[in-house]
Amino acid sequence: METKETEKMNWELPAIDLLEHPRVKESFINVLMKIHGKSEGDAEMIYEKELLYSKKTITGNNEFAICTGISLYSAFLEIATTGLSIQPGSKSEAFLQYRYGGNVVDPKTGKEKKINVASFVITAYGELNMRIRAGQIIRMNNPQVIYEGDRFQPKTNEQGVLIVDYAPAIPRKTNHIIGCYVCIVLPKNQYDFKWLLEDDIQRLAGYSKPKVTDKNPNPKAAVLYSSNNGQIDPGFLEAKTIKHAMRAYSKLRVSDTVSFEGDEEYEAPANIQSYAPTNNQPNETTPQNGSVTSVINDSDEPW
Numbered sequence: 001m002e003t004k005e006t007e008k009m010n011w012e013l014p015a016i017d018l019l020e021h022p023r024v025k026e027s028f029i030n031v032l033m034k035i036h037g038k039s040e041g042d043a044e045m046i047y048e049k050e051l052l053y054s055k056k057t058i059t060g061n062n063e064f065a066i067c068t069g070i071s072l073y074s075a076f077l078e079i080a081t082t083g084l085s086i087q088p089g090s091k092s093e094a095f096l097q098y099r100y101g102g103n104v105v106d107p108k109t110g111k112e113k114k115i116n117v118a119s120f121v122i123t124a125y126g127e128l129n130m131r132i133r134a135g136q137i138i139r140m141n142n143p144q145v146i147y148e149g150d151r152f153q154p155k156t157n158e159q160g161v162l163i164v165d166y167a168p169a170i171p172r173k174t175n176h177i178i179g180c181y182v183c184i185v186l187p188k189n190q191y192d193f194k195w196l197l198e199d200d201i202q203r204l205a206g207y208s209k210p211k212v213t214d215k216n217p218n219p220k221a222a223v224l225y226s227s228n229n230g231q232i233d234p235g236f237l238e239a240k241t242i243k244h245a246m247r248a249y250s251k252l253r254v255s256d257t258v259s260f261e262g263d264e265e266y267e268a269p270a271n272i273q274s275y276a277p278t279n280n281q282p283n284e285t286t287p288q289n290g291s292v293t294s295v296i297n298d299s300d301e302p303w
Contacts, residue, residue, distance in 0.1 A: 011069030015058045018069050019051055019076055031080035043080075050079045053086045057096050067098050067118040074257045078120035082130065082254070090235055093126030097259075123261045124243040127252065135187065136249050143182040143238040146195075149173035152181065154193060164193050177231050180241040194245035201225070201232055204240060 009023055018024060025047055032043035054076060058064040064072070075096055079086060084093040101117040122130070131137045146152045149169035156162050164181060181195035196204075205221040212219060224236040243262045254260075 011073075013069060015065055015067065015072055016055055018072060019054055019058075024073060024076070028077060028080045031077060032083075035081060036083050046080075050076075050086060053088065054096065056088075057086070061098075063098050063116055064096070064118065066114060067116045068101065071101075071116075071257070072118040074255075075118040075120040078255065078258055082120075082122065082126070082258070083133070084122065084126045084129065091125045092123055093129060094120060094122045097121045120258050121261050122254070122258060124239045124246070127246055127260055128242055130252055131246060131249060134252070138185040138187060140242065140245070141183045141185070143180050143241045145177060145234045145237060146179040146181065147172055147174060148176040148178050150178075152179065152195075154195075162191070162193065175229075177228075177234065177237065180237045182241050182245050184245055192245070192248065194241065194248070196237070196241050196244055200244075201237070201240075205232075 009021070011018070013021065025044075028047045028050075029040065029043040032038040032046060033040060038046065079094070082094070086092065086094050086096060088095075097119050098116040099119065101115040103112045104115055105111070106113045128137070128140055132139070144166060146166070147169065149172065151165060151167040151169075153165040154162065155165055164183065166181070179195055179197040179201075181193060184192040184194070186192055205225040208222040208225065209219045210216065224233045227233045227236075240262065252260075
């Protein structure tokens with residue numbers, strides 16, 4: 001792909017025009033080819049797809065229109081750098097976000113104007129896929145929401161190997177959620193189990209509250225902690241369980257313009273219990289308490 005040396009980048013372009021600019025397209029495609037080994041044709045298809053998702057995000061919120069051009073370009077390019085998608089959905093890998101960037105003097109009018117800064121945010125599912133690609137994790141089974149009346153007991157078997165004894169109550173006795181756990185398949189035929197229980201969920205809900213201000217003296221927790229008839233949304237709990245499970249592994253290296261969704265809820269250390277990775281039986285693909293579908297490779301999901 002030839003570089004258009006004579007074409008200068010105008011960072012004052014409208015947001016969508018900026019992302020459609022030939023030099024932005026060229027940079028996006030080159031990153032996919034160099035980092036992820038994509039062919040030029042495949043990289044161009046990915047660019048067009050992610051451009052469409054970006055357009056929907058930008059046109060759906062006017063605040064993106066006043067993001068600085070360089071921040072919007074950087075956030076968009078992170079899609080190619082990380083190899084993740086901003087395709088929306090319940091298990092989306094990433095999304096574009098904006099924050100207030102202050103006021104600056106408009107050189108054209110001489111008046112102050114508000115600006116925003118765009119950034120790239122990786123969800124728990126995107127982080128999981130990055131860790132799988134990095135070889136830290138082989139597979140993570142679907143998180144299992146635990147309801148009151150279900151049997152959930154971590155224990156060791158006769159060989160001293162950690163397992164989770166789980167059996168759902170059928171028919172379900174109540175819709176009261178008491179926790180969620182997940183099984184992670186690791187390299188070298190190891191398993192790791194992580195879970196969140198009611199006290200942990202309440203603690204995370206507390207961390208999600210914004211700071212007290214004069215305008216908001218009584219801040220509330222994120223809405224999904226109570227959107228399910230006063231209790232946590234099951235899908236949201238699954239994502240939080242995945243996020244918690246990955247805290248045990250080494251930090252992924254990303255640029256300063258990238259953040260991981262939910263990290264702010266772990267600024268205060270949570271005393272969330274879990275077992276460390278343990279050796280398991282020779283069958284690497286099936287946990288001892290039964291097989292569970294992987295959260296990745298679902299046919300109706302973007303990955």
